[in-house]
Amino acid sequence: MREQLISDYLRSMPSPACAYLYDLRHLQERSQRLRGALPPQCKLFYAIKANSDAPILDTLRHNLDGFEVASLGEIEKVRATDHKTPIVFGGPGKTDAELEGALKHSVMLIHVESEHQLRRLNWIAGRRRQAARVLLRLNPAALPGETRATLRMGGQATQFGIDEAQMPEMIALSQNLPNIRLEGLHIHALSNNLDAADHLALVRHYLELAQAWERRYGIRFSWLNAGGGIGINYADPATQFAWDGFCEGLHALLEQYRPGFKLIFECGRYISADCGCYVAEVIDIKTTHGKNFAILRGGSHHFRLPSSWQHNHPFTVFDRESWHYPFPRPGLTDADVTVCGELCTPKDTLARDVRVARLRAGDCLVFSLAGAYGWHISHHDFLSHPHPDRRYFNG
Incomplete structure (x- = not known):
């Protein structure tokens, strides 16, 4: 986010400061750039689980090709923001109400994850006198090479997708159920991958699998959803996934394989992470057992990502000179500090042993890359602390 935007807001913010700030202009420009670099055969969808706030969705619906969702909610x-934007619907545990809701709200593609889910969808679509357009989610037998992705949903035993050995029966069943229209495959095997070359190899593998199924069964797919899985480097924010190089490789890959289907990429974190920051005021600074601790107004009940992923989240110090107490201001100079929240648990830690030039009670920490999986995965009401302010800026 732009430093001036943060600075202007923090100078007017009452103490104790605690807020999420979102830069919608930056989000608009970033999404346009990411989409524009892709080959025309590719579509870029936003996985709204990363951040589903209405201003975020309203910004992105004008600049991307659609949304990926994982629940009826x-x-x-999405439909409260736009009644016609394309939606693809994933998730291993879809209820009957969710499948019916997907049909009611004209979801473009439903990702089917099991035989039972497929049969239930056919039954529900039949009762509604509709045809359900589906992608079968494949859990591949293996994945190519090594990867530094932090999560794996495919190529091993997980709750996601259909075992590759079961695909022949699932394809045959899809073709025989009267209310099902098989449109292609969904293969989303990794999450938070930081290496563009590795991700390109993964997409190549997906293309080969899809085209092999087409040849084997004499069918033509319309879509291959290659998932998201492109990560954010929180340890080194200056070094991120090489999107432009990845897109150049995609151009060459599609020229080589010439698939008849279109590709969907359903990114979340990679699109929205750097449009937001989390700001929290330092309430106290103290030393116990030789270690320095900064205690925040806020913490993991607002911003769970660092404790969930067990990483030091990047932050900068915003100096606030106001000090209204009639006694000395606690602080640190050129020292390591562990940053903790206000909860009554040692797990409420956002960064450990980070060097700061200066940090004082009353200053604010600005956690960058907080526009995705921050507020939306947090346990907001644990201990009943006040929620943070949440502001959206557009220009």
Whole structure:
């Protein structure tokens, strides 16, 4: 986010400061750039689980090709913003109400994850006198090479997708159920991958699998959803996934394989992470057992990502000179500090042993890359602390 935007807001913010700030202009420009670099055969969808706030969705619906959702509630959030934007619907545990809601709200593609889910969808679509357009989610037998992705949903035993050995029966069943229209495959095997070359190899593998199924069964797919899985480097924010190089490789890959289907990429974190920051005031600074601690107004009940992923989240110090107490201001100079929240648990830690030039009670920490999986995965009401302010800026 732009430093001036943060600075202007923090100078007017009452103490104790605690807020999420979102830069919608930056989000608009970033999404346009990411989409524009892709080959024309590719579509860029936003996985709204990363941040489903209405201003975020309203910004992105004008600049991307659609949204990926994982619940009926998320479908309804999208439809509250736009009644016709394309939606793809994933998730291993779809209820009957969710499948019916997907049909009611004209979801473009439903990702089917099991035989039972497929049969239930066919039954529900039949009762509604509709045809359900589906992608079968494949859990591949293996993935190519090594990867530094932090999460794996495919190529091993997980709750996601259909075992590759079961795909022949699932394809045959899809073709025989009267209310199902098989449109292609969904293969989303990794999450938070930081290496563009590795991700390109993964997409190549997906293309080969899809084209092999087409040849084997004499069918033509319309879509291959290659998932998201492109990560954010929180340890080194200056070094991020090489999107432009990845897109150049995609151009060459599609020229080589010439698939008849279109590709969907359903990114979340990679699109919205750097449009937001989390700001929290330092309430106290103290030393126990030789270690320095900064205690925040806020913490993991607002911003759970660092404790969930067990990383030091990047932050900068915003100096606030106001000090209204009639006694000395606690602080540190050129020292390591562990940053903790206000909760009654040692797990409420956002960064450990980070060097700061100066930090004082009353200053604010600005956590960057907080526009995705921050507020939206947090346990907001634990201990009943006040929620942070949440502001959206557009220009």
